[in-house]
Amino acid sequence: MTTFRAFRIHNDDAGYRAGIESMTADALSPGEVLVKAAYSSVNFKDALAGTGKGKILRQFPLNSGIDVAGHVVASTDPAFREGDAVLCTGSGLSETRDGGYGEYARLDARWTIPLPSGLSLRESMILGTAGFTAALALLRMQDNRQTPALGPIAVTGASGGVGQLAIDIFSRVGYEVHAISGKADHFDFLRNLGASACIDRHQLVFSGKPMDSVRFGGALDNVGGTMLAGLLPLIAPYGNVAICGNAGGIAFDSTVMPFIIRGASLLGIASAGTARDIRDEVWRHLASDWKPQHLERIATREITLDELPEVFTRMLAGDSFGRTLVRIDGTI
Structure with missing residues (x-):
C-alpha cells in the first residue's frame, strides 16, 4: 500500500x-x-x-x-x-x-x-462519541427506572455536541427536556431541537440547601462541579443524574441527603470503555427508535x-x- x-x-x-x-x-x-x-x-x-x-x-x-x-x-x-x-x-x-x-x-x-x-457513515460520525454518550446516558437512566412521568430532564452544557444530541434523543423518546446553557443566543436553536424550556446558566441560582423543592425528574450533566452539586437537591424521588463531563471541575460539594431521602442516583457515563454488548445495544437504538x-x-x-x-x-x-x-x- x-x-x-x-x-x-x-x-x-x-x-x-x-x-x-x-x-x-x-x-x-x-x-x-x-x-x-x-x-x-x-x-x-x-x-x-x-x-x-x-x-x-x-x-x-x-x-x-x-x-x-x-x-x-x-x-x-x-x-x-x-x-x-x-x-x-x-x-x-x-x-x-x-x-x-x-x-x-x-x-x-x-x-x-x-x-x-x-445510519449512513456520515450520520454515524455526526453522532460519534457525543451521540453515543448521550444515548448511553439514556440507556443507563432507563435501566434505573427513569421515566418521563418523573418530570423534565435537565441537560447542562446544552449548546455543546453531547447536549444538543441529548436534547434531540431524549425529546424524541418522550421526555420533556430543559436545556441549561450559558449561551442564550442559542436558545431558539435548542428549542428547535426539542427543548421545551431553556435556562440561562448565568441566571441559575442554587439555594445551597441539602434538599430543595423538586424541579427536575433527572439530569444529564456535562459540567460537574458546582452545577452537579446544585442539581442533586432538585431531583425528583428515584430520579437519576447521569454525569459525563467535568467542564466545571472534577470536584463537587454535596451531601448524602438527595440519595438517602429521595433515593436519587448518580450514574457515571464512561463512554470510552463501554462493554461490547452495551455498545451494540446503544448503536441499535441510535439507528432506529432513538x-x-x-x-x-x-x-x-x-x-x-x-x-x-x-x-x-x-x-x-x-x-x-x-x-x-x-x-x-x-x-x-
Missing part, C-alpha cells in the same frame, strides 16, 4: 507536536480490521490531545481522533469482509492506539461496530484533516457550536 496522510501526535525529546504526516499501514497500531476512513468528528477530548492541553494519549506517537467510520479494505477476522461499512468510537482510539484522523485506520475487531441499518431527527442541523461544520488545528483552538476557547464533522479523503 502506498503512503497516506494522518494527523499524528508526538511527544519526545523534540517536545509535544502534532500535524499532518505521511505514513504506511505497516506503521499503524495492530488490529484485525483495516479500514479506509470516510469520516471522523471533533470532540473536546480531540482538541485537548491535538494541542497538548490535556493528557489524553498514553503512548506516542499516535494518530489522533477518538471516532472513525469507513469501509473495510482487509480483515483477518471472519466477522468482517472487504467493503463492509463499520464504525468505532472510543475503545482506546487516540489513547493507546492510532485513532481516526488518518486516511486509514487499523481497528481491534472486538470494538469494531458494523454500521447499523438506518435516532435524532436533526442530525444535519447539529452538524454545523464539515472540515478536512488540514483544518483540525484551527478547530481545536476555537473549541478550547469556547468558540464552537454543534458538531464538527471531519471528511477524510483517501485512496486505496
Whole structure:
C-alpha cells in the first residue's frame, strides 16, 4: 500500500507536536480490521490531545481522533469482509492506539461496530462519541427506572455536541427536556431541537440547601462541579443524574441527603470503555427508535484533516457550536 496522510501526535525529546504526516499501514497500531476512513468528528477530548492541553494519549506517537467510520479494505477476522461499512468510537482510539484522523485506520475487531441499518457513515460520525454518550446516558437512566412521568430532564452544557444530541434523543423518546446553557443566543436553536424550556446558566441560582423543592425528574450533566452539586437537591424521588463531563471541575460539594431521602442516583457515563454488548445495544437504538431527527442541523461544520488545528483552538476557547464533522479523503 502506498503512503497516506494522518494527523499524528508526538511527544519526545523534540517536545509535544502534532500535524499532518505521511505514513504506511505497516506503521499503524495492530488490529484485525483495516479500514479506509470516510469520516471522523471533533470532540473536546480531540482538541485537548491535538494541542497538548490535556493528557489524553498514553503512548506516542499516535494518530489522533477518538471516532472513525469507513469501509473495510482487509480483515483477518471472519466477522468482517472487504467493503463492509463499520464504525468505532472510543475503545482506546487516540489513547493507546492510532485513532481516526488518518486516511486509514487499523481497528481491534472486538470494538469494531458494523454500521447499523438506518445510519449512513456520515450520520454515524455526526453522532460519534457525543451521540453515543448521550444515548448511553439514556440507556443507563432507563435501566434505573427513569421515566418521563418523573418530570423534565435537565441537560447542562446544552449548546455543546453531547447536549444538543441529548436534547434531540431524549425529546424524541418522550421526555420533556430543559436545556441549561450559558449561551442564550442559542436558545431558539435548542428549542428547535426539542427543548421545551431553556435556562440561562448565568441566571441559575442554587439555594445551597441539602434538599430543595423538586424541579427536575433527572439530569444529564456535562459540567460537574458546582452545577452537579446544585442539581442533586432538585431531583425528583428515584430520579437519576447521569454525569459525563467535568467542564466545571472534577470536584463537587454535596451531601448524602438527595440519595438517602429521595433515593436519587448518580450514574457515571464512561463512554470510552463501554462493554461490547452495551455498545451494540446503544448503536441499535441510535439507528432506529432513538435516532435524532436533526442530525444535519447539529452538524454545523464539515472540515478536512488540514483544518483540525484551527478547530481545536476555537473549541478550547469556547468558540464552537454543534458538531464538527471531519471528511477524510483517501485512496486505496
